[in-house]
Amino acid sequence: MNYCSACGAAVSLQRISGDERERYVCDDCGKTHYQNPLVLVASYVCVGTQILWIRRGIAPAVGKWAMPGGFMENNETPEAAASRELMEETGIQVSVDDMTLVSVSSILNMAQTHLVFRCHLDQTPEFWRLKKRSNAAGLVSTTFRGMSSLFLGSSRSCDKFMVG
16 A cells, blocks of 8 residues: 555554554554455355356456355345355355355455355256356366366365265
């Protein structure tokens, strides 16, 4: 961060009284700028003994398989974010009441917190709304271990819930 979002003046790292961390503070107006982690959500969708994956159509990791997910928006609960991202990427609509939090992890060097929700579908979904961000979707057996083409932390998250 170089400039204040309030007045446009330069900012500098300073330790604020009563705070343990250095913060960016405007050299002119004194506004403190907090840098907080981004929250990402993903959906671990079970269909019988299979798991839903999407193939990423956009960067990062184009062509890699991942759980449907993305960034949480302002004024949105984590469950609503997971449900929305699942709908946006696959066309599958799942109620927020059917989303169960199963994992919380952090990627400290990327300032991200990842929340993974599990939901169950009674029947194989129709993938009717795939957009450029997910150019394919598929179901993989929960016994499948050859997941070298998975995106970032998806394989670590998935391993927690695999059966068989």
